[in-house]
Amino acid sequence: MNEVQTIDELVISFENHLRSLQRSRFTIRQYWQTWKPLKIFISANNIEFFDITVGKQFIKSKLGAYEYANLNQMQRRLVNTVDALSVFQQTGKIHFGSAPLRRNPPKVFTGEIGILMEGYINFRKTTFGLAKSTANNNIRSLYTLFLFLEDKGVQKIDDISEVYILFFIKNLNPSTLSVNHSTLGVVKGFLKYAYEEKVFSTDWSKIIQRTNYKGQPKLPSFFSTDEIKSILNSIDRSNSSGKRDYAMILLAIKLGMRVSDIAGLKFEDIDWDKHVLTFTQFKTKKSITLPLLPEIGNAIIDYLKYARAVSDESHCFLQQLSPYKKVTAEDVSRVARFYIHRSGISLKERKHGAHALRHSFASELLGNKTSLPVISEALGHGHTSSTMFYLRIDINQLRQCALDVSLVPSTFYQQKGGFVS
Template structure:
């Protein structure tokens, strides 16, 4: 429905009622949504709000609970989560013209766009695109194509105005996320133009949000917090043994969550005590030392925790089917659970990734050369590593000066 067509609160409530019936949800779920919808409608009536917009639900949630529902670091009560689910239900209708039965972030490619999307992604693969990058592009474009489908816009008919309208629906995202979406869309539109699907190259019509280096500082962990986290894991259970080993890989080596979840048996050389794996994000090979605590934790899991499975991955799901862990977010969610158990504040949505920042900062304070840190984290250049270590500015300045001097001498 978007910003090109205004939808009244009454129209939104009628559409929501139709969608609840269409999805054939359980009576309990329908009752919960209806109760929340009525309370939101009352709020709109009391505040003379006649038109539904993306910020309507956000403002309602803030007024009702005094909380920002877009802040994923806040621990919500069951009632607050129920209200947020209903607001997201409405936002789906507003953005796509219909609601989805599955999770709020589960976008299914509309049939009309499926072939074009796959052709584009295959083209990216041919151009040596990394698997992690391909996955990001797939996810962001699914979201965009669902929006077009809800607006009943075919790809050959897309205009600069349509792009602008879509970008305005992303206001609830962080600037860095919008920057990624913008980059993906520009590349997609360039492909559509060169493939003669679009007569005009609309890449230049996609807004480019500015990203400031100093805009946000990376979250890091203190040694005490790390110890509290690890102590909260019950290593007597199978899942506890698995999670402990996985978290050690993040804490001690700074491995990405996706790479930890995808780690295979053949990538561990027990004789040389080395882990050699292909990074999902860049597609490049990285080698890291198999430190004794990590090796011991993995062996403990394999001998006394891992279920029987033909899966090549070291770490697997412990619910049927016993296969690969589907998403890297699983590790972050596990860490959050242990943080709460340990009484730690969940500050960062990507808690697993914050451990990479911690490893980088720790190595930097210990005097490790920037190039070495870059290699450990699997970065292409030290420039990327600087973003991970900028919280320790004094040590970073010394390291940067040293790196610059070596470049001048070479």
């Protein structure tokens, strides 16, 4: 299509196309709720024709610099509607996959401020060995600040001042508390780093106060024993994909392994003689040893003997299609979601990804009154405090996890001067 059209001409064509697809009046009305402010924006800025550039300008005027994944439902609807109109203007069709405005552009740091930010990120990676997800969060947070400063015309380090930092804090989206908490933590660390490196003469990090935000207030999602059985029974183990999927899901359910570690499992990690799995966790970079339960061992053997494609790949689990590369963490997550849905169990408001299987494993240990240090070790946590937060343990549950303490002999109370008389 890619026709030059006014916004009025375009929305009429788009609406007619929606009707040809038999979309409901309610759906069309939702589109109009976005088109109205879009038309006002176009009129106010004396824009004659609509294209994707105009769409981006409109979205920026409403949301500023944004990460699609961090938007709330109303904000996503705004982006999706303008996105659909932009793609329709270019192709004459409605695109239902990932479209231009939903794909975040590469984050490119430029100028002396950008170089300083990249230096901080590299410092964090080198010093702390950040996991990829943590490094990406650092990049995302600093890029939010970078775009804000760029938008305000701040290009030199010496131009950064208390006023701009306070404005940055004020302009954060109040509906995304967890993102704001994370962003401000990274920015505070960056400002502290710049001061300690003598780049700033003032420690601007002191402007950012510690927040009382408590993450993950809801109880974790987990499945009952019967629901776990339903999930496992939904897997057809008569075909190659089912054999692989059954083995991978067992690792999550029976051992609480993360998807990244399931995807990264290698042959060298399996000690068949000692019946253990020993590997370095992707997230924590710490080694962990887990028992190779007979049920898991048999499932892995069944997959390796009768379903795994012939390959020199050192990783255990492979994708089903040529060239048979190792599965990714996303592959494992997708497999878990598929069978959780397929099992027919009631999900309601529970999360239903692979992490819920890991929570289920931990919850079962807790229900069996397993001591907290043992649960922590099984989950690969460095500290029991992480496990307590992970499980949202209350005082009563903590009492169940308590270790037995030997009775103190009466002679202890008869000590005088630090020794028994």
